[in-house]
Amino acid sequence: MHRESDHDHDHAHEDECGGHGHAHGHGKPVRRSSSSLKEERRKDRTRLLFALALTGTIAVAEAVGGYITNSLALMSDAGHMLTDISALGLSLLALWFAGKPADLKKTYGYYRMEILSALLNGVLLLGITGVIVVEAWERFRAPAEVRLGPMAVVATIGLLANLGALGFLHQTHSMNVRGAFLHVLGDALSSVGVLVGAAVMWLTGWYVIDPIISVVISVVIVVGALRLVRDAVDVLLEAVPSHVDMSVVKELLLKVQGVRDVHDLHVWTIASGMYALSAHLVVADPMVCNNDEILSAVKHELFDRFGIDHTTIQIESETYAHLGEVH
Numbered sequence: 001m002h003r004e005s006d007h008d009h010d011h012a013h014e015d016e017c018g019g020h021g022h023a024h025g026h027g028k029p030v031r032r033s034s035s036s037l038k039e040e041r042r043k044d045r046t047r048l049l050f051a052l053a054l055t056g057t058i059a060v061a062e063a064v065g066g067y068i069t070n071s072l073a074l075m076s077d078a079g080h081m082l083t084d085i086s087a088l089g090l091s092l093l094a095l096w097f098a099g100k101p102a103d104l105k106k107t108y109g110y111y112r113m114e115i116l117s118a119l120l121n122g123v124l125l126l127g128i129t130g131v132i133v134v135e136a137w138e139r140f141r142a143p144a145e146v147r148l149g150p151m152a153v154v155a156t157i158g159l160l161a162n163l164g165a166l167g168f169l170h171q172t173h174s175m176n177v178r179g180a181f182l183h184v185l186g187d188a189l190s191s192v193g194v195l196v197g198a199a200v201m202w203l204t205g206w207y208v209i210d211p212i213i214s215v216v217i218s219v220v221i222v223v224g225a226l227r228l229v230r231d232a233v234d235v236l237l238e239a240v241p242s243h244v245d246m247s248v249v250k251e252l253l254l255k256v257q258g259v260r261d262v263h264d265l266h267v268w269t270i271a272s273g274m275y276a277l278s279a280h281l282v283v284a285d286p287m288v289c290n291n292d293e294i295l296s297a298v299k300h301e302l303f304d305r306f307g308i309d310h311t312t313i314q315i316e317s318e319t320y321a322h323l324g325e326v327h
Helices: 034-069 072-098 112-141 148-169 175-204 209-236 246-254 291-306 318-323
Strands: 002-006 259-271 274-283 310-317
Touching: 034 072, 034 148, 034 175, 072 112, 072 148, 072 175, 072 209, 112 209, 112 259, 148 175, 175 209, 209 259, 246 259, 246 274, 246 291, 259 291, 274 291, 291 310, 310 318
Parallel strands: 274 310
Antiparallel strands: 002 310, 259 274
16 A cells, blocks of 8 residues: 655544554644745845845955955955855755746656756866965965955955845744855855955065965865765765664654554655655554554654655555565
């Protein structure tokens, strides 16, 4: 018998096995109304658009300012801002694609476009970092003079803009927007580094500090880009999400009353924040328990513990499981 359902279609039944089939003994998570969710998404979209416009403008200003002042650190910071622009763009993309309906050809919708975009951005950022490091090596060998006054002014404007974006993005509980918030926070710290470098060069005249700062910022970019590429590849390979422990998931399923064994267990990520699970549950034979009770209990536990709300559960009797039929 094959049953497929999501947590929002759960039904409560009288347990025929003596008690309720829920292992945790409480109801399903509180669901907000569709109108409330739409309004929240609209506000998140506005926040992200504002932050994206601000970050994009400052990135261009820092790139131009770095060229005019001959500051590789400023140009590196502009490159680092590309990571923030990528994060903000992907967050907006996720919100937009989340609103597109699935169809007969794309039954999960277009969520994976976000992942492909993340992979492309990660590779491009690694390429940008390579260019910065090569230029930094040249300046190590022959330090170039930097116009410190304009450099400090541009870096200060960039820092203030980042602080403004942080204040705007902070007003949300969305995990999607919180991720973008952390990216912009990293860029604000990079701007502080550029300002500190400008102060050190002004006090000492050591222009070699400029390429050193650019390399430090490049390391930050590489770490973020590699994480982006790794996460995208993991999703495309349908790896188990990092917050999910498969042994704990199996133990949780086995604790549901009436379940005797679990096999063909898979957990994967559809897109950011969207997790799916498929499994075969072997139940007591003869099948005294109501299958709907088992499904309801399993789905409640998976959603409460791991945020998994896309489930495909196949229920088998012990006799069927022992026959070794093709599943």
